[in-house]
Amino acid sequence: MLTRITCVFTLMVLSSVPVLADSCAEHYESSGVPLVTGTTHKTWMTFPSVNPGIALDKVSRAVLAEGFVDVNVDKKLGTLTTQQETTGSGRPQTLRVVVRKDGRGSRVDAVFILPPGQVAPGVSSNLCRVVDAAGQ
Helix, strand or coil: CHHHHHHHHHHHHHHHHHCCCHHHHHHHHEEEECCCCCCCEEEEEECCCCCCCHHHHHHHHHHCCCCCCCCCCEECCCCEEEEECCCCCCCCCEEEEEEEEEECCEEEEEEEECCCCCCCCCHHHHHHHHHHHHHH
């Protein structure tokens, strides 16, 4: 009887603990050698209860808030592409975001590409701010 009560109590406690979701930072990765080669920064997140169309709209607004201009959104494909040239070199930095259906929700993938000779401090937090906007 005591074992049964202990099991029930344990199940009640475990079921009341919130499920820890993955964070954008956990999925962040980069490749390339800063200033020597081009670098690619990637991350992704899933949002189980966010419609892909709504997620794409929210991400679009977040990209604009980050200061990008000439943002191209293709709602049919669920894509967002934009470039910015901030160094005066004529070589643009490219941001690509894809929002697709994932179960009943959405998955948002983002890639930020820097050409050789460029660095961008805070890329991981800026990229996560854009991706996380889909769930807000």
